Amino acid sequence: MSTAMSLEWPTDDFSRIPFGAYLDEDIYVEEQERIFRGPTWSYLALEAEIPNTGDFITTYVGDTPVLVNRQRDGQVSAFVNRCMHRGSMLKRECRGNATMHTCLYHQWSYDLKGQLRAVPFAKGHMGRGGLPPDFDIKSVKLTSMRVESYRGVLFGTFSDDTEPLVDYLGDNVRAELDRVFNRPLSLLGYQRQRILGNWKLYNDNVRDPNHGALLHMFHATFGLYRPTQRGGVKMDDRHRHNISYSMMGTSDDDADAEAFAGTQKVFDKGFRLEDPSMLQYDKEYPDDVSLTILSIFPNMVMQQITNSLCTRQIQTRGPGELELYWTYFGYTDDDEKMTQHRLNQANLVGPGGLISMEDGEAVEMVHRAVKREQDEHGIVEIGGKGEIADHDYLVTEIPIRGFWSYYYELMGIDGEQAA
């Protein structure tokens, strides 16, 4: 029986989430096995980060340290970042280039395919010590992940049962990746944000278009995103991934003013930015979508917020902490002006982002408040609790229910039985 079954999952339409799911240590451990080492594809990195033979990055899948490198044949491989000998972390650097990976502890050396190549003093000294004669160096390989790339976005899986990446992503997500990863990338840099909250609270957050203009008042105030804009959500067939999208300049000011009336937040105090350059969208795709939040189960977000493009990787650090790892990019054919514009618009997002800084606070506020409410439940009914399906409006949190429907499946939770 699943550990998660100790909690009460009162409905089978995924409209009630027990807070214990965000807090329980045993559930967290089971998630590492069933989700991060289960039949899912986790985002690893962008191919543009490791263009040359021997280029490597280190990252995390869930809380497992992972080493990703480019082999001599151009293929990318990924391994648990752990020496097979005594378990020491093999690579400590975040990124670099290497011809071999040599463990610092006892200098066991592995090639770029993860094959053990050399053990110092394998035959001992003067015929004494060293490895026994029956020890076969060729039999020792780093624990590897299966790696697939779609449009230069690298994913890895630990499970032999995981479906091919193209099927896992589905038509809608592939179309979104086709749209943004349409030509060679130019990396702009990284940001990191440590949030004291559960990793699923952040997955909920990015599948919740309803909060965009309520929590992030900068959005609403300056019209980058408003609930009355044209937009909606698109999911894969199993509703585990989601694309929230909207179009600037399509909002209904009267309807917005009416909707915000009576709240304590001020919708429009008439303040203007002295330098509005960061609000400018230089249209760069064939459609009119100016804001896209793509979330791919279990650990990836990609954003297009006007011209600010990045991936966000969710790394778990226990049930009560996550790190967001933001990788910003443009395209190699960007001119200097466009690069500066993208850097300028990076002010909108990230840990110091004018429209995203609140997400860290929201996740932490939930995590703190529900500590002794493990058997209580959060409500997920904005947009209704009927069928989980794509729709073309933004006052919705239906994709959160999609996330949990797949979570139930992977964790072995039977909603009706649990009720």
Add this chain to the structure above:
Amino acid sequence: MGAGSERDAVVALMIDYVHLIDEDRLEDWVELFTDDCTYKILSRENVDAGYPLELLSCHNKGMLRDRVVSLREANLYNLHTDKHVLGMVRTHQEGDGVWTAQANFSLYQSTLDGETDLFAVGTYRDRVVFDNGQPLFSEKIVVNDTFAVARMLSTPI
């Protein structure tokens, strides 16, 4: 103004900078900059790897004011008090009334419940110009060693 007293004024400007943030006088803090100032908070990770991305960047005083207005009116963030500890200042006179200055800092944040965390450690790399005898930052680059930002970056570092 002699070089000695100009140097004193540069150091005093850097001291004012941290105290105005700690006293939440951000509107006055903006006035320490020139109109065409550059203010950047950089992650040491990006500096070391040669990437241009900032954690926060303002390319003129208007953008600094926009940040302050946004914090006051639009943003919701973890309410806290800041306390900077400024290290010894190294200065260099570049030219007539133009100085560069560098100092390390640590920045502690305390919550409404009185819990304190070390929020950031890093280095200020400043360029100071004198305008009618008044020192102003034409450039303030904050290189943040604590680039895994805890919670969020709301108030300036």
